[in-house]
Amino acid sequence: MSEQKQTYDPAAIEPKWQRFWSERKVFQAKNPGDPGFDEKQPKFYALDMFPYPSAAGLHVGHPEGYTATDIVSRWKRAKGFNVLHPMGWDAFGLPAEQWAIKTNAHPAQTTADSITTFKRQLMRLGFSYDWDREISTADPKFFRWTQWIWKKLYERGLAYESNAPVWWCEALGTVLSNDEVINGRSERGDHPCERRPLRQWVLKITEYAERLLADVDRVDWSESLKTMQREWIGKSEGAEVDFEVHGHAGTKVRVFTTRPDTLFGASFMVLSPEHPLVAKITTPAQRAAVDAYVKAASSKSELERTELQKDKTGVFTGAFAQNPLFPGAPANERERALASMRGRIPIWIADYVIVTYGTGAIMAVPAGDERDFAFAKKFGLPIPGIFAPKTNDSERDARIAAGEECCTDDVPFGPHNTNGEVSIAGLGMAAAKKAVIGWLVQKGRGEAKVTYKLRDWLFSRQRYWGEPFPVLHTQGGVELVPDEQLPVELPHMDDFKPGGTPESPLIRAKEWVATKDHAGRAAQREINTMPGAAGSSWYFLRFCDPTNAREFCSRAASDYWMPVDLYVGGTEHAVGHLLYSRFWTKVLQDGGFVRDGEPFQKLYNQGMIQSFAYQDARGAVVPVKETKEQGDDVVHAATGEKLTRIVTKMSKRYGNVVNPDDVVAEYGADTLRLYEMYMGPLADSKPWNPKDVPGVHRFLQRSWRLVVPEFSENGTIHAHLRSDRPDDPEIEKALHRTIHKVDGDIERMAFNTAIAAMMIFVNEATKAMDRLSRSQLLRYAQVLQPFAPHLAEELWERLAGDGLLARAPWPKVDPALLVDDEIEIAVQVLGKVRGHAKVPTNAGNDVVLSAARAAVASYLEGKTIVKEIVVPKKLVNFVVK
């Protein structure tokens, strides 16, 4: 029945423009030296966190950030910037390999298929990527340079082999790095992990800890993200102090402490159960108990340890240490008998002390540390009071002084904090630290020390689908593969599954493993592969110079494009990816290969797109398929039970996953882009509401109809737009305000309010449809272009705009049109709005006040005005009695 069809047809215009942009390479970025490069243009590098192409295809979460960077890219181009906006694939890694195993295919094939799907889906959304710069981390032309950079790390002494215990995940068949393990379980798949010693490649990121920390201050990231980076690096300033062990001449236990000032209050010492001295110092009487505790601790998973964290456990070793403030460990029996001797403290072991942090041993000061206090209470150890606080709470002061309550505040030390040579009595924390460290250094019993929580980066996996290391194991040790033999490619293997042993499946590629070293002697290739984060730690550099066959990226290219001006992605990479990328960039900077050590100047985390789900009375989620609408309610289709709507993650299990392809098919890509930007602030998590999508689609249709009549034949435009005419001043004003608002809102990444401003304009323009001019609609198309590029480009073409809209400059705003001659101000009496008054915009206070008095005359009658407050151009407030 519908000969009368809407003329806005995204299915027709979107592919048309996508093809056009692609064939003409409209979004190709020019490097210095390229033909057509304009050196007068400033540059702008807008980057998305490149996706991991999974078999499941694109999720609606992907286009959210991608649309944001696309809007900024298109806007920057219109503002005269040379814009680099690339896209690529994070293609190596565990999930691809596991998918391949599950589907009985080869990861090279499944990855290629996933990339094809992702690219097709992305192409349908009209993003202005320079597809000539597309890269894949699994492409030998790319990972050749990943291997080359790894060699630089090795040559700079930043890559080493280690047999230290590492996180091993049985289910994944590989080791994992710290940030891939959460509470003793794998981040991917949530499988249990345990610590095991295995030969691994490790990168010395800790050598860069201080710079990684310091440079956090100079990037434009959210405070919470910067805090996460700082906390992961975890700098602590303090001291290392040596304690001699009684009865073991020359044996010292070194502890790390952030509170060397509290050394006078050390009443026992705790070693981690894994500490190397435990076996040596344990007395025969305590040996059985200690062995049992050590064994129990080692079999406990990290998870069990943290679950039991409330209750402290530990065992006495039987040994004693000597507080270095009170030296002279007794050499003979007689002295040892003096149990009261000052500074003689018992050595315990407990699993609240972690072997990998600090020195794996602590001095316990229960008076100044909550954990030590709890331990001392539980095991009846002494709690010498060391502080003498003087606050308003004298009862608490007394308890602290007596060692009955723990105190971690900065309070003065009490009078007995002296050993005759150094005294901190009456001093505060900072001065006392200085005094104690000074004395220890002078006596050679300790030193100031900075420690970091950051651990070296475990950089190898026992899996097939990753970059091979450019390393040979020869009779003479490790030998690097020469640059001219890079890349070291993966051997083709039909069976690449992990073999249930800690060795990589590459061990079975015998011809590949067996090779020759530089001298022609038998050698073996490294069989571990690099972790998923290898390629993503430098891909942003390759985008600057993606086809360079001689270098990973020329200095000229990176000097021009780097740093990334806007980087958008999810918070899940807040620690790992960002820290690793910063580390590699700094190493490359030290090698003179890039200018700046910070890759990402501005970083923006998008929120998660959530979805509705329905819960029954017991709180169980009912899959969307099993629900139905009944009036205003949603009920269980089978039982009719009324359900409660909740907001949650999209999940197959709940059946609430939204597929971008479906949205494009029904409404078009412009609607999808617009809806995702209109949902709310980019940084917030917010639920997808299918009922809201038609709202933004309607807005696009209304925009369209300003140019093309609803049911026109052949899609011709309104007659009055076929020639130029004077601009209607009212509409002109509204248009300039819209341009100004959209401009400012894109700048602050407030895309939702920019769209609202355009909606307001379209609503006004619709009411004055026949007064619109061609010039006004061309300019409207220009502001709409970053958001709904296909529709805008089509309108531009139909209105016979000059050239291509994608290359048109941003429309000019006349500041004079942003102000009205007359404005309405609010008039308040005692802070309540009681009326409004129209006054000339630049009226003086007397004019404003008399207009305001007239507007609220009835409220002022019989009252005395005590005070008159005039806020220019906003309001007047009368304070009356």
Added chain:
RNA sequence: GCCGGAGUGGCGGAAUCGGCAGACGCACAGGUUUCAAAAACCUGCGCCGCAAGGCGUGCGGGUUCAAGUCCCGCCUCCGGCACCA
């Protein structure tokens, strides 16, 4: 437990520097058009109240002529860290 962020109509959200709370969209209601429906367009729409008016930004206090916004004390939700000495 500690560190971030948030809490505003039936819903998503707006209020950018302390100055008219609820822009814009959804849902809903009424209307125009239509044989009818859809679409489109127009109008209304925080809560209580017939109205005048009162109340209202998680809760309780405070500062101010004026508080969603600032201060103090709580509650709830989300994210991160979690015995790091």
